[in-house]
Amino acid sequence: MLNSYPDGNYFTNLKQYTHAGQGVAVKSGSLLLKIPPDNLSLKHFGILSTTHTLSYAGVIGSPVFHRDSLFCRGIDVYNSNQAEFYNMSIKKILLATRMESRGARNMAQEIMAWMEKRDCSACMASFPYEKDMEDLPWTTPDLILVLGGDGTMLSVVRTLLDLQVPFLGVNLGKVGFLAEVSPLTWKEQLSMVLESGGRISHRMMLEYSIFRKGRKKDTGVAVNELVVSRGELARIISLDLESSQGDLESIRADGLIVSTPTGSTAYCISAGGPLVHPEMQAIILTPVCVFLHDFKPMVMPASESLLLRIGNSTQEAYLTVDGQTGLVLKPGDELRVKRYHVDLQLLMCRDEGFINKLRYKKFFIRG
Numbered sequence: 001m002l003n004s005y006p007d008g009n010y011f012t013n014l015k016q017y018t019h020a021g022q023g024v025a026v027k028s029g030s031l032l033l034k035i036p037p038d039n040l041s042l043k044h045f046g047i048l049s050t051t052h053t054l055s056y057a058g059v060i061g062s063p064v065f066h067r068d069s070l071f072c073r074g075i076d077v078y079n080s081n082q083a084e085f086y087n088m089s090i091k092k093i094l095l096a097t098r099m100e101s102r103g104a105r106n107m108a109q110e111i112m113a114w115m116e117k118r119d120c121s122a123c124m125a126s127f128p129y130e131k132d133m134e135d136l137p138w139t140t141p142d143l144i145l146v147l148g149g150d151g152t153m154l155s156v157v158r159t160l161l162d163l164q165v166p167f168l169g170v171n172l173g174k175v176g177f178l179a180e181v182s183p184l185t186w187k188e189q190l191s192m193v194l195e196s197g198g199r200i201s202h203r204m205m206l207e208y209s210i211f212r213k214g215r216k217k218d219t220g221v222a223v224n225e226l227v228v229s230r231g232e233l234a235r236i237i238s239l240d241l242e243s244s245q246g247d248l249e250s251i252r253a254d255g256l257i258v259s260t261p262t263g264s265t266a267y268c269i270s271a272g273g274p275l276v277h278p279e280m281q282a283i284i285l286t287p288v289c290v291f292l293h294d295f296k297p298m299v300m301p302a303s304e305s306l307l308l309r310i311g312n313s314t315q316e317a318y319l320t321v322d323g324q325t326g327l328v329l330k331p332g333d334e335l336r337v338k339r340y341h342v343d344l345q346l347l348m349c350r351d352e353g354f355i356n357k358l359r360y361k362k363f364f365i366r367g
Contacts, residue, residue, distance in 0.1 A: 019020050037170040074145050090194055094141040096156045097148060099126040104172055118194060127155060131158030141165055149173015154322045157344055166200060166347040177265055181349065189349050203262045203344040204281055204302055211334040221340050224322045228308055228335060229255030231316030236291050238311025243304050251295050255288040258337050273297040277354050305338040
């Protein structure tokens with residue numbers, strides 16, 4: 001793709017940058033694009049805003065801007081459909097594993113030794129992290145490298161999300177939607193990340209709160225989905241649904257899935273919900289075995305907030321977070337769901353595309 005600028009020139013493959021008091025210089029092959037300081041608008045940590053830069057250079061926010069980027073004060077950023085290129089110097093790496101996974105811990109030791117030869121400070125923390133995190137030689141890492149499957153990734157993200165640094169997963173599990181580094185080629189892939197960074201994929205998450213008799217009982221965050229489901233006995237539950245725009249519906253069903261676009265490839269698709277591109281901003285509602293009702297899966301804007309009230313006729317219900325944490329819900333309990341204020345940042349060391357990943361993971365089976 002080409003980027004068109006006001007003077008009629010075209011620039012591609014923006015890879016080299018300098019920053020000084022005179023502004024920013026962006027090198028594209030043999031061409032140089034200069035942005036003076038009065039046209040350069042900076043946000044926190046030097047991230048570029050779109051204020052004057054768009055009209056002057058056509059870089060930030062340009063609809064045809066794809067894999068290129070603009071550099072300022074140590075951070076390499078572009079903004080196009082919530083995409084971002086991360087090329088900050090990666091020197092502090094936190095390797096996260098499950099305590100019980102000896103294989104992951106052994107691999108982490110090997111990776112740490114490999115990284116130290118490349119002048120990186122690498123430390124390992126094993127779930128549940130509390131003690132390990134206190135012993136780190138730095139407050140915030142540049143990158144969190146998770147060794148395990150998607151389940152491990154979900155646990156680590158929920159625990160360390162508020163550090164607001166990129167996550168990268170080494171896939172030691174089966175599916176590997178979130179953990180994309182291969183355990184067979186990790187040296188090649190991590191070398192690429194340390195040398196040239198990668199694209200940041202921003203993933204919205206869900207914040208939930210449980211209210212019982214008007215008082216907040218619990219709160220937390222979900223990466224994939226929240227599932228309200230029936231108890232041990234095969235009895236349907238009653239749910240009243242409301243959005244910030246008003247009442248939605250009252251249903252009786254085995255359950256209801258509230259998922260993020262990232263979670264659309266998990267329980268959502270298995271229950272007949274839609275596949276949604278993971279970088280979209282949306283909340284997906286998918287009923288599970290709805291009874292005598294034509295309630296269809298819904299895709300709602302991420303700006304909506306939802307309220308799910310457990311009906312009085314329900315004897316037992318549960319809330320499951322990312323398939324890992326379970327909470328008991330009682331008749332009259334309210335589950336309030338909204339978009340979390342922090343996005344998950346996934347570092348993509350290879351950008352194969354969502355459709356290609358679905359095909360590779362056998363979501364599309366050709367006859």
